[in-house]
Amino acid sequence: MKVLLVFAHPERRSLNGALRDVAIAELEAQGHEVQVSDLYAEGWKSAVDRADFPHWPEGAELRVGAASKKSFETDTLTGDVKAEIEKLLWADALILQFPLWWYAMPAILKGWVDRVFAYGFAYGVGEHSDKRWGDRFGEGTLAGRRAMLLVTVGGWEEHYSPRGINGPIDDLLFPINHGILYYPGYEVLPPHVVYQVDRFKEADFERAAENVRERMRTLETTAPIRYRRQNFGDYLIPAMTLRPELGEGEARGFALHVDTATAL
């Protein structure tokens, strides 16, 4: 497989940097080809602004969605964004690696999403009508590819457990896994989360490295999260609500959008 790893940590000599090396070494040992987008090293620009759309008429009100659509269609996005889109189209699998800061991705990585996930590429794809709400959530430009998160967290695993004060980790990561990765078509693998990284010792590192290696060895075979596809009957369109007869039982909130009932 071809694998793109997007790395969002400011320090190469960090635990994140070390785990990145472990991941890449294992992927290459498995015969995969790897490219890295090291956002800090590349000085990635985070904020979407007028400079992202050089052909948007000077003086005109900037409408981000419209400008993104026009720029993608006319191939006038900036070079840094175009390069990332090429890498995404090259890769069979995408890994986003980052430390969880304030329960979300670091700004620089959010800026990679905000800028690279252009209208016509990652959203605004396919027919939009009262009968069909675009190719997304199970379809889209990136369908057939795999994605996973590799996340480090300062707190304890228990603090992110089903009754932990921070909220369950799967719910905290849902806006990324479902809203950013599943949206344009990726099959999303369960995230790999490393906890208590502020107090890592040497023995912890060896264990953590082996866990990362195992995830890299199984990148091609791990079963994805079974998010429900938008356009195959589970949702009412255009309300985009889950059909009343589905998701019964204990599921609430985000968990409704994972199909735990249908046989594989």
Next chain:
Amino acid sequence: MKVLLVFAHPERRSLNGALRDVAIAELEAQGHEVQVSDLYAEGWKSAVDRADFPHWPEGAELRVGAASKKSFETDTLTGDVKAEIEKLLWADALILQFPLWWYAMPAILKGWVDRVFAYGFAYGVGEHSDKRWGDRFGEGTLAGRRAMLLVTVGGWEEHYSPRGINGPIDDLLFPINHGILYYPGYEVLPPHVVYQVDRFKEADFERAAENVRERMRTLETTAPIRYRRQNFGDYLIPAMTLRPELGEGEARGFALHVDTATAL
């Protein structure tokens, strides 16, 4: 009251810009004092990196938490960050205004949080031991102040309803409301969300403006979301899990951390 509005939209002539004017005019009509942090206009730096900690030893590995702690203690954070901290300490109420991009805040606003919410200021406050896990979630530097989100969304309200495909809006905003605002002590008001903003017409705007005015008129009196306080018996410490006898009934996930049972 003194109110700080943090504005994160790249276009001043947008709906967000117009609603910002409406909000400020109404706050001032009510006798409140308003300051604005216009992140795009100020060219806010989004990414946390070595330049944020000018006194961190050159050549040494950058440990973000430790560098933030040291810089806050020694008053050597950068001028832009110190100015924002001063504004937060000045304000009785904080409003974060932004468009929802990819189910989260724009990168520039995440970068404001990542950089301004320093160790010793917004986290790492109070005793950290096996008996007490810091002053947070109900206590902290910003306790006694109010905060609310003012958010614009392209999709329909139904798409963000309890069974909507995007997930419930309250869950999508939980990592911000609970994880970013409640964490350092704010009383968090219910968010004000404006939907379907991509198809706004003049009549929509008048209604939207009036709704924003109403929220500004009641900024001082609206009841906050009843998140559970960390250090007052609801959680087991240090596991930080909700006590088994609490949160029974239908609550799952994030909803467990809202107290719907205790009498006011």
